[in-house]
Ligand SMILES: Nc1ncnc2c1ncn2[C@@H]1O[C@H](COP(=O)(O)OP(=O)(O)O)[C@@H](O)[C@H]1O
């Protein structure tokens with residue numbers, strides 16, 4: 001039982017990271033119905049910005065986190081403006097291919113400039129310390145990862161529920177034409193969505209750097225896919241769904257690694273994906289909507 | 294025995310009851326109208342008959358066989374064909390291909406025959422083409438056979454949809470607001486066409502029309518639906534003077 | 548876009564056979580005389596394999612309208628099955644090829660039946676997931692070498708095999724598309740509900756297209772494995788599926804000739820970019836984005852390139 005509890009604790013921080021990435025997927029999908037395949041790579045860029053902030057500028061981890069978020073918010077907006085906006089009226093598949101193109105572009109630009117090699121996230125940002133609470137081992141690293149993610153999610157909830165921007169985002173995702181009639185600028189709202197989603201991904205990138213200790217230009221692919229699964233699990237386009245989905249995926253992954261074969265760790269994510277799609281494609285929190293004839 | 298008999302049909306969407314205790318029958322070669330104000334549940338009845346939606350309750354006997362809940366393609370093969378309120382053609386394909394697709398259910402050659410291009414395949418394709426052209430001719434569309442369906446003017450799209458439905462050789466043809474969006478002259482011609490199709494193919498036709506006066510002229514019997522329930526049924530004259538019907542229609546602007 | 552087939556067109560058939568024989572003989576001559584060196588031959592093989600992959604995926608994505616992102620998985624099934632048959636069980640190549648098609652088709656059936664109920668993006672992700680699961684499962688089977696894969700496969704894929712397999716793929720799929728069965732398949736893409744109501748069992752045709760597409764991906768896999776000596780699970784990851792999808796979309800959804808042209812173009816582009824290995828992927832990504840922005844419907848849209856098209860172009864110029 002204690003071991004099981006320990007696995008849950010271990011899964012919490014990974015789950016929080018997945019949740020942060022999943023939020024960006026879900027927000028973007030909710031607003032322009034695009035699976036932004038480049039999202040995992042934005043996370044990777046965030047990790048690198050965080051890394052260089054700490055190693056080259058020597059700032060502390062909080063500042064690095066903010067720097068990564070700011071940089072990626074701009075990057076996300078730029079990507080949307082340059083690559084996705086011209087395709088808003090064309091087929092979904094063309095937009096999907098463009099997203100894949102952007103993803104490859106980010107990955108290989110980073111490979112070109114920074115080599116495909118692993119970089120070790122500087123340990124001195126975090127002198128590891130384990131706390132023992134009620135028989136469970138909890139490290140300060142886990143606490144930091146989990147805590148930052150939770151704080152960011154609370155801020156996001158606040159923005160979405162309480163601010164005009166948040167209301168505009170919800171309005172555009174429900175009915176774009178009606179939103180325009182209400183005087184909401186769709187372009188601006190989409191930009192803000194990309195900015196927020198990308199900033200969250202950047203934060204996740206820095207946190208993943210801390211969590212796994214290493215970063216590399218292709219690090220975004222697998223967590224990106226898993227976070228995407230998390231978003232689908234919770235019901236794509238639904239914000240609380242992405243959070244719950246992220247945590248479920250994180251826990252599940254640590255459970256599978258802890259109890260079963262870590263070789264199948266990645267297959268589990270896809271197994272979950274397929275199960276959910278076959279049983280309830282709209283996700284845990286989604287409503288089934290049939291086509292009206 | 295009537296061609297189709299519907300007993301006690303129910304359908305609700307979440308909290309909204311769209312069709313309630315619906316009873317209906319149609320004889321062979323009869324032309325029946327189903328009218329009612331917007332949102333009364335007419336299209337839903339069509340969707341239930343053709344298998345697009347599964348009924349919550351009730352039975353639909355077609356040639357004595359219960360077809361309720363069968364998949365749409367099976368229902369089509371049993372002899373029910375339809376058109377749609379919002380035209381649903383195969384938009385990127387030619388007019389001819391639209392009709393050919395409806396002829397696929399009796400395709401005269403096998404898949405292997407098609408891949409190997411057997412003589413049977415060529416004979417079959419010729420037969421399909423001739424038949425498709427025959428249907429197009431009835432609707433005066435044969436000279437537009439190579440046009441892309443979505444490029445046709447609205448009235449011709451409506452006619453093509455009927456031609457396509459007819460090509461599945463149904464014994465019951467159901468038309469969902471076939472005259473919607475047409476001008477009075479086009480509507481008049483269409484109604485004559487519908488009546489003549491029935492004679493020629495010995496069909497039963499069930500027709501939804503929003504506009505009451507139009508249905509009165511062509512239908513032999515009329516059902517009136519309001520809030521998912523039948524409020525009147527009978528000959529056009531009877532319907533015209535029915536108090537409940539007048540009330541239902543007064544509720545909205547005609 | 549459908550050609551009207553009333554009768555066997557002898558002139559067209561003879562013309563096509565002559566052109567194909569010509570291409571075959573020319574390249575055969577080039578190979579046996581050393582005019583085409585091994586670099587040319589490798590690119591030629593990649594080209595044929597890419598054509599097979601693109602045309603088979605275009606049946607699923609372009610004509611049936613079902614967005615599949617797991618095509619590399621079927622290629623993997625074909626590659627591994629054929630190698631198990633030839634290298635490990637000592638069976639002749641042709642038997643390996645047949646089993647490859649059969650097993651890939653079976654995988655297509657097993658995956659297609661549950662997933663093809665899904666639509667659009669959901670189907671795309673589910674097929675992506677299944678493709679990845681095939682890869683992970685292969686990674687965990689020691690009999691086929693686990694993550695390292697199988698090395699030292701006998702090179703059995705010769706030019707005649709490659710040519711025959713490519714022509715077979717294209718001919719079967721084109722003949723299928725230009726028939727009543729093909730029209731049924733296309734109607735699913737156009738409007739699934741209307742199609743179903745015209746008496747077409749849409750589930751059946753979706754699965755049919757998926758299985759046939761998977762079989763030819765399996766054939767391509769068998770050709771690949773017996774040309775390049777090595778197979779490993781990593782080769783068949785979702786990036787490979789993306790590559791195939793890119794060819795199909797680039798060619799134009801619903802155009803077989805488009806898929807063929809795009810497969811040739813991408814192969815040549817990849818080969819040309821080889822020189823700039825460091826920025827190859829950057830350029831590839833960049834070109835992809837630019838093409839999608841400026842020509843999202845692909846090179847051909849849903850049109851086909853036919854001898855008639857040439858006739859029209861020449862006719863116009865006169
Ligand atoms: N798929 C559906 N989901 C939810 N409600 C539906 C659906 N189809 C029809 N309805 C509802 O059922 C009622 C009847 O609709 P409909 O049959 O289209 O009416 P009519 O054709 O008589 O105008 C309407 O209130 C409509 O909104």
Ligand SMILES: [Mg+2]
Nearest residue numbers: 335336337378
């Ligand atoms: Mg209606």
